[in-house]
Amino acid sequence: MKTVPSDGAAAAPTRSRRRAGGSAVIVSIAGAILSLLVFLAVFADLVSPYDPLRQNLIASLQWPSAAHWLGTDDLGRDVLSRLIHGCRIAVIAAGEATSIALLIGVPIGLFIGYRGGWWDWIVMRIVEAVVSIPGIMVAIVILALLGTGLHKAMIALGILFSTSFLRLARGVVLAEREEVYVRSARVVGASDGRILLRHILPNIAPPLIVQTTLTVGAVLLAEAGLSFIGLGVQPPDASWGTMLSTAAAFMDLHWFLAIPPGVAIILTVLSINLIGDVIRDGVGRGIAVAARPDAGAPRHAAPAVVEPSAAPPPRHRPDEVLRVEGLRVTVATADGGELPLISDLSLSISKGETLGLVGESGSGKTLTGLAILGLTSVALRTTHGSIVLNGRDLRGLSQRQIEEVRGNEVAMVFQDPTTSLNPAFTVGSQIAEVLRAKHGLSKPAAWARTVELIDRVGIPRPAERARAFPHELSGGMAQRIAIARALSCNPSLLVADEPTTALDVTVQQEILDLFRDLQAEFGMAILFVTHDLAVAADICDRISVMYAGEMVEMAEVGALFARPRHPYTRGLLSAMPHASDRMPPLPTIRGNVPRPGTWPAGCRFSNRCDFRIAACERRIPLAGADRQVRCIRADELILEAAQ
Amino acid sequence: MSDEALLEIRDLRVTYWGKSLLGFKGRAFDAVKGANLSIRPGQTLGLVGESGSGKSSIANAVLGLVPANGGTIRFGDVDLAAMRTRYPPDVRGQIQAVFQDPYSSLNPSMTVEDIVTEPLRVHTTMSRAERRARAVDLLRLVSLSEEHLERHPHQFSGGQRQRIAIASALALTPKLIVLDEPVSALDVSTQNQIINLLYERRDELGIAYLLIAHDLALVHHISDRIAVMYLGHIVEEGPSDRVYRSPAHPYTRALLDAVPLLDPDAQRRRRASRKAAPARETPRLAAQGCPYRNRCPHAMPRCEADLPPDYPVDGGGTAACYLFDAAAGQGSARLRAVPA
Numbered sequence: 013m014k015t016v017p018s019d020g021a022a023a024a025p026t027r028s029r030r031r032a033g034g035s036a037v038i039v040s041i042a043g044a045i046l047s048l049l050v051f052l053a054v055f056a057d058l059v060s061p062y063d064p065l066r067q068n069l070i071a072s073l074q075w076p077s078a079a080h081w082l083g084t085d086d087l088g089r090d091v092l093s094r095l096i097h098g099c100r101i102a103v104i105a106a107g108e109a110t111s112i113a114l115l116i117g118v119p120i121g122l123f124i125g126y127r128g129g130w131w132d133w134i135v136m137r138i139v140e141a142v143v144s145i146p147g148i149m150v151a152i153v154i155l156a157l158l159g160t161g162l163h164k165a166m167i168a169l170g171i172l173f174s175t176s177f178l179r180l181a182r183g184v185v186l187a188e189r190e191e192v193y194v195r196s197a198r199v200v201g202a203s204d205g206r207i208l209l210r211h212i213l214p215n216i217a218p219p220l221i222v223q224t225t226l227t228v229g230a231v232l233l234a235e236a237g238l239s240f241i242g243l244g245v246q247p248p249d250a251s252w253g254t255m256l257s258t259a260a261a262f263m264d265l266h267w268f269l270a271i272p273p274g275v276a277i278i279l280t281v282l283s284i285n286l287i288g289d290v291i292r293d294g295v296g297r298g299i300a301v302a303a304r305p306d307a308g309a310p311r312h313a314a315p316a317v318v319e320p321s322a323a324p325p326p327r328h329r330p331d332e333v334l335r336v337e338g339l340r341v342t343v344a345t346a347d348g349g350e351l352p353l354i355s356d357l358s359l360s361i362s363k364g365e366t367l368g369l370v371g372e373s374g375s376g377k378t379l380t381g382l383a384i385l386g387l388t389s390v391a392l393r394t395t396h397g398s399i400v401l402n403g404r405d406l407r408g409l410s411q412r413q414i415e416e417v418r419g420n421e422v423a424m425v426f427q428d429p430t431t432s433l434n435p436a437f438t439v440g441s442q443i444a445e446v447l448r449a450k451h452g453l454s455k456p457a458a459w460a461r462t463v464e465l466i467d468r469v470g471i472p473r474p475a476e477r478a479r480a481f482p483h484e485l486s487g488g489m490a491q492r493i494a495i496a497r498a499l500s501c502n503p504s505l506l507v508a509d510e511p512t513t514a515l516d517v518t519v520q521q522e523i524l525d526l527f528r529d530l531q532a533e534f535g536m537a538i539l540f541v542t543h544d545l546a547v548a549a550d551i552c553d554r555i556s557v558m559y560a561g562e563m564v565e566m567a568e569v570g571a572l573f574a575r576p577r578h579p580y581t582r583g584l585l586s587a588m589p590h591a592s593d594r595m596p597p598l599p600t601i602r603g604n605v606p607r608p609g610t611w612p613a614g615c616r617f618s619n620r621c622d623f624r625i626a627a628c629e630r631r632i633p634l635a636g637a638d639r640q641v642r643c644i645r646a647d648e649l650i651l652e653a654a655q
Numbered sequence: 656m657s658d659e660a661l662l663e664i665r666d667l668r669v670t671y672w673g674k675s676l677l678g679f680k681g682r683a684f685d686a687v688k689g690a691n692l693s694i695r696p697g698q699t700l701g702l703v704g705e706s707g708s709g710k711s712s713i714a715n716a717v718l719g720l721v722p723a724n725g726g727t728i729r730f731g732d733v734d735l736a737a738m739r740t741r742y743p744p745d746v747r748g749q750i751q752a753v754f755q756d757p758y759s760s761l762n763p764s765m766t767v768e769d770i771v772t773e774p775l776r777v778h779t780t781m782s783r784a785e786r787r788a789r790a791v792d793l794l795r796l797v798s799l800s801e802e803h804l805e806r807h808p809h810q811f812s813g814g815q816r817q818r819i820a821i822a823s824a825l826a827l828t829p830k831l832i833v834l835d836e837p838v839s840a841l842d843v844s845t846q847n848q849i850i851n852l853l854y855e856r857r858d859e860l861g862i863a864y865l866l867i868a869h870d871l872a873l874v875h876h877i878s879d880r881i882a883v884m885y886l887g888h889i890v891e892e893g894p895s896d897r898v899y900r901s902p903a904h905p906y907t908r909a910l911l912d913a914v915p916l917l918d919p920d921a922q923r924r925r926r927a928s929r930k931a932a933p934a935r936e937t938p939r940l941a942a943q944g945c946p947y948r949n950r951c952p953h954a955m956p957r958c959e960a961d962l963p964p965d966y967p968v969d970g971g972g973t974a975a976c977y978l979f980d981a982a983a984g985q986g987s988a989r990l991r992a993v994p995a
Contacts (some may be wrong), residue, residue, distance in 0.1 A: 201747035214764035372842035516705035546915035596854035
């Protein structure tokens with residue numbers, strides 16, 4: 013399968029912003045609480061004001077006072093001292109049970125997930141049997157076998173909780189082992205053990221860490237629970253669970269007894285979960301860290317503020333369906349600034365015309381299509397420009413009105429037909445739904461029209477195929493259905509985003525022919541987004557070449573291929589595989605497409621351009637009327653090429 | 656020729672089993688149905704086909720990622736197919752791979768140094784310093800530098816990641832590298848950089864490539880020979896220039912004709928001739944006989960009966976098509992008479 017990196021440049025900044033704005037104070041508090049817990053556990057004997065077991069029946073069930081800060085319990089024992097000694101039990105319990113759970117669950121989970129087959133089948137059936145019984149019952153059975161006491165209770169809990177680690181580890185390994193890097197490791201010759209420990213384990217650490225912190229919390233609660241019913245810590249020893257158990261017995265007489273252990277348990281569990289989240293983000297795959305600018309690319313100053321276009325808007329054309337002027341889309345950055353992804357973009361499409369939007373990943377071509385439909389993600393903002401469709405500026409419309417427009421006047425076809433169709437419904441019902449919602453057709457009428465549309469996009473036996481689910485169709489067939497759905501509202505503009513990229517060449521050819529036929533019949537304007545210049549040459553009337561968020565050249569298709577004027581367009585054309593017949597070295601454009609934020613200040617192509625001169629350091633406007641190019645040397649270069 | 660071949664595949668079958676409800680072996684599906692291929696040392700074989708043609712299954716069988724279900728894969732003096740994916744280390748180190756997607760083929764939690772030196776760790780007893788020195792050499796080979804060693808894959812662009820993957824594949828100086836769609840996830844301007852790099856290293860280091868790709872035009876640039884696959888069968892094989900310029904099998908021709916041209920006028924003419932041809936609605940796979948006969952404009956009654964054997968083609972190579980059955984007096988002339 014062919015895949016093309018999408019133009020999504022926005023994911024990283026959103027994530028990092030969330031982290032940067034995170035509540036550092038709460039995390040520090042959580043850290044302090046846990047440190048205090050460990051400190052108290054280690055130095056309980058030194059810190060606690062009284063012996064936790066010393067009874068004083070005269071001073072029982074007292075409220076907090078200067079002598080007893082948290083009061084006394086039914087036997088007159090100091091609650092604070094018992095709480096502090098309970099910390100020790102809590103730490104031992106959490107540590108013991110969680111370690112046992114980890115040590116049993118993770119290795120077995122890794123092994124059966126990676127190996128699969130009989131091992132997997134047998135272990136999973138056992139786990140399912142254990143999980144199907146209430147956890148506390150399992151613990152009680154294990155305790156019945158082992159006898160009561162803290163350590164035995166923790167062994168029981170460890171075994172019980174190991175099933176969740178086992179299932180988690182198995183699940184993530186099942187997903188990870190299909191990753192290409194695991195195949196690479198096998199090709200290198202790494203043994204299964206090495207692949208599991210060195211290659212896979214670090215990548216599944218984040219969910220395991222979360223599970224660990226959840227387990228610590230659960231163990232604390234379960235220890236309290238077991239002690240409460242008398243199977244864990246035995247009286248008179250102090251644990252938070254036995255304290256709660258006591259408190260329950262004296263609820264009516266002295267409700268305050270429940271407060272100290274309750275608050276201690278809540279604070280500890282909350283703190284551990286918080287810290288777990290922080291650790292997980294830290295050891296995550298590095299994606300939480302904002303991606304650094306391209307390693308190889310030279311660093312450039314942040315792009316100068318782009319003034320709303322100095323260039324004249326494009327000439328009005330007859331029968332204009334869509335007219336975009338001075339479009340600018342930005343993404344919010346971590347430091348509160350705004351990073352432009354698309355700047356100063358103007359274009360227009362007439363009725364029955366196909367405009368190609370061509371560029372490499374990161375050029376902003378897909379984003380342009382989405383921005384026109386108002387479908388950009390929340391982190392992105394369209395800050396400047398107008399998007400006029402059939403005489404109405406879409407940017408002035410309310411969300412509701414935009415939705416109305418999307419169903420009736422604009423439709424979209426995406427790259428991957430198998431994911432753009434809902435797998436849970438038959439393809440026919442997905443088209444009929446649109447017809448009923450947007451055109452108010454009756455159920456039979458909508459179905460009849462659906463079959464008609466499916467027939468129109470060239471699918472044999474349409475009535476039968478309408479009842480098929482998306483996964484029952486080939487990629488080409490599914491794309492035809494997606495096109496039929498887009499046509500169902502008879503749009504005046506169709507935005508097609510790489511509609512043939514995921515298809516084989518022979519199927520691609522059929523789909524391109526279909527677009528052409530349908531356009532001749534329905535007369536809609538098409539905005540065709542593609543990375544493949546040859547596809548654009550086939551389907552488009554005019555082509556606009558995008559680079560680093562702006563248009564660098566726009567021309568009639570014949571003129572563009574016969575006489576490309578921008579050095580980037582030329583570079584792209586000569587780099588196409590069918591363009592040259594010779595053996596390597598094949599022509600290349602040096603360097604990489606710069607990411608947003610690393611664009612050169614003047615001409616954005618200048619750092620890769622062979623024709624660069626000093627004047628390229630300035631912003632260069634898009635010049636020309638019908639044929640536009642953003643290069644100050646365009647005229648000279650034509651002469652040079654002609655010689 | 657076969658005596659000096661580095662890799663010689665005979666009658667290779669690769670079969671996948673679906674899973675039944677309980678998770679046991681279900682229905683069988685033959686992805687490769689008896690393929691013959693050979694690669695000489697230091698040469699490149701381009702293996703071309705559409706999705707589902709079985710080209711990646713051949714790659715995976717050579718790499719020992721899936722077992723062969725029949726046939727032989729002779730590599731040097733050993734039969735890889737007989738080893739059932741358990742290759743001894745000395746063989747394993749001789750066959751390396753570069754995969755399609757540079758975003759998932761590098762372990763996100765490892766540094767570039769870890770990734771590039773992993774083969775050395777597994778196969779050699781080099782010290783850490785020696786490995787590091789070798790890693791620096793390898794990075795230079797792919798036009799990266801020492802400063803990149805400590806970084807993680809996410810800090811690189813697609814083209815740079817593919818360079819890292821190539822550096823890792825070169826670490827043990829293998830005799831064969833399987834390139835599974837090495838540039839199809841990359842931008843056009845980056846594709847050629849990687850193709851050039853692969854080409855230069857091949858000549859320097861004398862490595863043979865098995866290049867899997869869907870794009871004939873691209874494969875043609877760096878392959879010595881090209882094999883074309885259709886639904887598990889190799890339908891045509893021959894010298895790169897001959898296959899690209901005068902394709903013999905009707906499927907190869909269809910594949911070439913379907914690639915859009917950069918010239919809008921030529922494209923228009925081609926579209927017109929395509930429209931003139933009658934549309935045919937038939938299942939993609941023919942149950943028996945020639946797998947392509949349902950879509951083939953030259954299908955004859957003969958094509959329904961038996962799978963065509965490989966017939967020699969003028970200019971070198973073979974085509975599995977009765978049009979080239981010299982004994983039947985049809986010869987390759989007939990195909991040329993069909994309007995392009």
